[in-house]
Amino acid sequence: IEAADAEQLHALCDELHPADMADLLGLLHEDERVRLIELLGGGLPAETLAELDSDIRESVVLALKPEKLAEAVADLDTDDAAFVLEDLDEEKRAEILAEIPVPDRIALHQALDYEEESAGRLMQREVFAAPAYWTVGQIIDRLRGSDDLPDRFYEVFVVDPTFKPVGSVPLSTLLKTPREVPISQIMSDRELRLIPVTMDQEEVAYLFEQYNLISAPVVDESERLVGMITVDDVVEIVHEETHEDMLAMTGVAAESGLSDSVIETARFRVPWLVVNLFTAMLAGSVVGAFGATIEQIVVLAALMPVIAGMGGNAGTQTLAVTVRALATKTLTFSNAARVVMREAGVGLVNGLVFGVLLSLLAGGWSLFMSGDPDRSVKLALVTGSAMTINLVIAALAGILIPLGLHRLGADPAVASGIFLTTVTDVTGFFVFLGLATIVLL
Amino acid sequence: IEAADAEQLHALCDELHPADMADLLGLLHEDERVRLIELLGGGLPAETLAELDSDIRESVVLALKPEKLAEAVADLDTDDAAFVLEDLDEEKRAEILAEIPVPDRIALHQALDYEEESAGRLMQREVFAAPAYWTVGQIIDRLRGSDDLPDRFYEVFVVDPTFKPVGSVPLSTLLKTPREVPISQIMSDRELRLIPVTMDQEEVAYLFEQYNLISAPVVDESERLVGMITVDDVVEIVHEETHEDMLAMTGVAAESGLSDSVIETARFRVPWLVVNLFTAMLAGSVVGAFGATIEQIVVLAALMPVIAGMGGNAGTQTLAVTVRALATKTLTFSNAARVVMREAGVGLVNGLVFGVLLSLLAGGWSLFMSGDPDRSVKLALVTGSAMTINLVIAALAGILIPLGLHRLGADPAVASGIFLTTVTDVTGFFVFLGLATIVLL
Numbered sequence: 001i002e003a004a005d006a007e008q009l010h011a012l013c014d015e016l017h018p019a020d021m022a023d024l025l026g027l028l029h030e031d032e033r034v035r036l037i038e039l040l041g042g043g044l045p046a047e048t049l050a051e052l053d054s055d056i057r058e059s060v061v062l063a064l065k066p067e068k069l070a071e072a073v074a075d076l077d078t079d080d081a082a083f084v085l086e087d088l089d090e091e092k093r094a095e096i097l098a099e100i101p102v103p104d105r106i107a108l109h110q111a112l113d114y115e116e117e118s119a120g121r122l123m124q125r126e127v128f129a130a131p132a133y134w135t136v137g138q139i140i141d142r143l144r145g146s147d148d149l150p151d152r153f154y155e156v157f158v159v160d161p162t163f164k165p166v167g168s169v170p171l172s173t174l175l176k177t178p179r180e181v182p183i184s185q186i187m188s189d190r191e192l193r194l195i196p197v198t199m200d201q202e203e204v205a206y207l208f209e210q211y212n213l214i215s216a217p218v219v220d221e222s223e224r225l226v227g228m229i230t231v232d233d234v235v236e237i238v239h240e241e242t243h244e245d246m247l248a249m250t251g252v253a254a255e256s257g258l259s260d261s262v263i264e265t266a267r268f269r270v271p272w273l274v275v276n277l278f279t280a281m282l283a284g285s286v287v288g289a290f291g292a293t294i295e296q297i298v299v300l301a302a303l304m305p306v307i308a309g310m311g312g313n314a315g316t317q318t319l320a321v322t323v324r325a326l327a328t329k330t331l332t333f334s335n336a337a338r339v340v341m342r343e344a345g346v347g348l349v350n351g352l353v354f355g356v357l358l359s360l361l362a363g364g365w366s367l368f369m370s371g372d373p374d375r376s377v378k379l380a381l382v383t384g385s386a387m388t389i390n391l392v393i394a395a396l397a398g399i400l401i402p403l404g405l406h407r408l409g410a411d412p413a414v415a416s417g418i419f420l421t422t423v424t425d426v427t428g429f430f431v432f433l434g435l436a437t438i439v440l441l
Numbered sequence: 442i443e444a445a446d447a448e449q450l451h452a453l454c455d456e457l458h459p460a461d462m463a464d465l466l467g468l469l470h471e472d473e474r475v476r477l478i479e480l481l482g483g484g485l486p487a488e489t490l491a492e493l494d495s496d497i498r499e500s501v502v503l504a505l506k507p508e509k510l511a512e513a514v515a516d517l518d519t520d521d522a523a524f525v526l527e528d529l530d531e532e533k534r535a536e537i538l539a540e541i542p543v544p545d546r547i548a549l550h551q552a553l554d555y556e557e558e559s560a561g562r563l564m565q566r567e568v569f570a571a572p573a574y575w576t577v578g579q580i581i582d583r584l585r586g587s588d589d590l591p592d593r594f595y596e597v598f599v600v601d602p603t604f605k606p607v608g609s610v611p612l613s614t615l616l617k618t619p620r621e622v623p624i625s626q627i628m629s630d631r632e633l634r635l636i637p638v639t640m641d642q643e644e645v646a647y648l649f650e651q652y653n654l655i656s657a658p659v660v661d662e663s664e665r666l667v668g669m670i671t672v673d674d675v676v677e678i679v680h681e682e683t684h685e686d687m688l689a690m691t692g693v694a695a696e697s698g699l700s701d702s703v704i705e706t707a708r709f710r711v712p713w714l715v716v717n718l719f720t721a722m723l724a725g726s727v728v729g730a731f732g733a734t735i736e737q738i739v740v741l742a743a744l745m746p747v748i749a750g751m752g753g754n755a756g757t758q759t760l761a762v763t764v765r766a767l768a769t770k771t772l773t774f775s776n777a778a779r780v781v782m783r784e785a786g787v788g789l790v791n792g793l794v795f796g797v798l799l800s801l802l803a804g805g806w807s808l809f810m811s812g813d814p815d816r817s818v819k820l821a822l823v824t825g826s827a828m829t830i831n832l833v834i835a836a837l838a839g840i841l842i843p844l845g846l847h848r849l850g851a852d853p854a855v856a857s858g859i860f861l862t863t864v865t866d867v868t869g870f871f872v873f874l875g876l877a878t879i880v881l882l
Contacts, residue, residue, distance in 0.1 A: 171612035242683035288743035302729035345703035
């Protein structure tokens with residue numbers, strides 16, 4: 001299709017849903033992408049721009065002709081328009097903003113002034129509000145007459161004279177109610193959650209999920225209604241934030257995407273690997289300290305990665321469960337002590353199961369190889385106890401590391417996988433080789 | 442508060458939002474939970490039931506008086522009612538269903554007949570549809586007259602004479618349009634995605650996210666409209682499914698929650714740990730095979746966990762990125778080859794960086810300890826090369842394992858962390874000790 005057949009491409013791309021078109025652009029190689037946009041005449045539909053993944057957005061936006069881009073941006077609701085422009089450098093952004101009609105431009109400037117990942121960035125300024133004394137009929141007439149409405153909305157926000165939201169009416173309730181009923185009779189404040197412009201988007205997503213919200217009013221410091229956030233924007237954030245947890249656990253910066261260059265991607269992943277190099281050397285030096293023991297009983301060198309590895313994986317299981325529980329707020333400080341005890345219990349149960357299993361395997365194997373029953377029983381005991389102890393410690397580390405990071409106000413997921421494997425390696429090696437030195441030498 | 446003061450508890454719980462009440466129940470200990478429900482007279486508001494976490498739902502439902510439960514269930518939309526009842530055993534469920542009025546009971550039976558995690562389970566049967574020739578005015582009049590409507594809805598679905606959905610009209614568009622306009626003029630089929638009752642909930646969540654849907658019609662095999670799914674149900678699924686990925690990577694069954702007992706939880710985590718025990722022993726046996734080498738050069742035992750551990754963590758980074766890319770469908774078979782090459786490139790860059798770093802550290806340390814420059818250079822070369830090779834292999838394993846699982850039709854995340862550490866341990870030990878045997882002995 002890349003054979004420069006502009007007309008056929010036009011026809012094809014017109015049929016695609018904006019979201020699919022955006023995905024197509026994501027799948028293409030950088031050069032193909034620029035070429036496709038050229039063939040489409042240097043422009044893309046506004047909705048497609050709003051759907052682009054953040055890691056390819058910049059390259060697409062730069063490939064567009066500025067006047068086509070400005071036209072498309074002016075078409076979008078403020079939240080989508082800010083999303084399209086946020087990654088550009090100052091100069092380029094100013095150039096595009098200059099081509100946008102003045103009222104839209106002011107709104108966009110204000111939107112871009114809010115911090116990234118805040119409610120202010122997420123909201124659209126187009127919002128419909130009504131005073132409490134209006135009737136259903138008045139509202140419907142007003143809606144029919146107005147053309148400055150948001151593209152889509154799901155609730156009418158009811159405001160007091162200071163423009164503070166005091167209630168909301170879902171459109172379905174509005175439609176079910178006779179014209180003469182005043183809105184104050186059908187509005188409810190139970191479902192209403194005011195969102196300050198400065199709220200972090202993760203917190204916004206939590207409110208939407210917890211209270212099954214479809215849209216919510218955004219207010220400034222004096223609680224005046226300044227915009228609204230709708231659930232379709234939030235669905236994406238829920239997805240993003242949850243994946244961020246998964247990536248953060250392994251020490252990957254969340255901004256890295258599949259379309260970044262090799263060097264860029266490597267750079268995103270290096271920082272925590274450097275930390276990991278030193279923590280791994282710490283674990284290595286524990287082994288080094290027991291060099292004399294290993295020299296005499298080489299079989300220890302073969303068993304020690306089993307004990308450390310099992311600790312690492314069991315601890316990562318606890319870690320994943322804990323990060324999830326913190327994110328969904330089912331783990332809070334009020335029940336932390338109980339959950340920690342429970343995880344320690346799980347670690348103990350697993351530790352006993354696998355301790356017995358591994359000690360039988362190690363003892364049996366040693367007996368088979370050396371024919372020395374006394375020594376084999378001792379090896380079995382050392383191996384089994386080390387496994388049990390390490391799995392208990394792994395469980396404790398798996399829950400205490402994210403809880404500790406959370407208490408310090410840090411992201412509980414960040415690089416926790418690296419901290420965890422350090423703990424399980426160091427204690428696994430130390431306990432196993434230490435016990436072996438005492439019992440077997 | 443647990444001091445049996447029923448009245449004060451009543452007042453307190455009445456004030457709570459159903460979602461917060463459900464969270465409170467989740468934070469309580471099993472016994473306290475049963476006690477609280479007793480004090481509240483054996484009943485809970487219907488909405489609170491719908492908000493319960495799945496792992497405590499069963500215990501709460503069993504603590505309620507059957508007649509109070511039946512009353513609450515009859516109040517709910519079918520999707521929430523099915524959700525409350527799905528975990529109960531046959532007998533208990535029949536007992537409750539018997540107390541529910543006949544039409545609701547039939548609907549509930551049908552809902553429970555659909556598979557868990559399918560669109561049929563997720564949908565509510567209450568849905569409003571209109572033929573295409575109606576006018577906006579007719580629809581509004583009909584909505585005002587009817588009382589069998591869903592609690593909340595966001596779109597009117599337009600159906601043809603066979604009850605097949607042919608378009609939809611958002612309520613906001615309906616409200617903006619004069620009464621006399623026929624609905625066929627304002628409906629659109631662009632945003633319409635028909636969801637078959639059998640579709641998996643993960644697929645449903647993907648459609649909602651991809652196309653920014655607020656609600657979608659659910660159809661049976663003959664494409665007749667049978668219900669609808671709304672976005673509030675989907676937000677929770679997006680969250681669940683994404684967390685499932687994170688848990689699956691570490692080999693935790695997703696059903697496990699913070700409120701399960703210690704033994705139950707341990708049982709959930711054991712299966713993959715058993716697999717891990719054998720894969721770890723595989724890695725251990727590689728070390729065992731090089732016992733003679735280690736006996737002569739004990740410092741290798743201290744360096745080998747560093748190389749294996751770095752491989753494990755770097756590979757897990759790639760793994761997390763890949764699982765995410767597969768879930769968001771930014772990685773598909775059409776661009777797989779390119780992304781694999783890119784990850785291999787990232788592995789090579791990181792491998793060179795950390796290979797050089799570790800070889801300098803290992804060589805310097807060896808020189809300091811032994812004073813033998815020739816031997817130290819050799820050790821540095823072996824260590825550095827092993828690190829580089831292992832990081833490239835780690836990167837390849839991190840992307841090829843989930844891609845392979847995906848191609849086999851399995852969940853790309855499932856236990857991939859365990860497979861990955863096996864690969865990085867085995868190759869890390871093998872390459873490092875093998876090279877050492879060749880070069881240093």
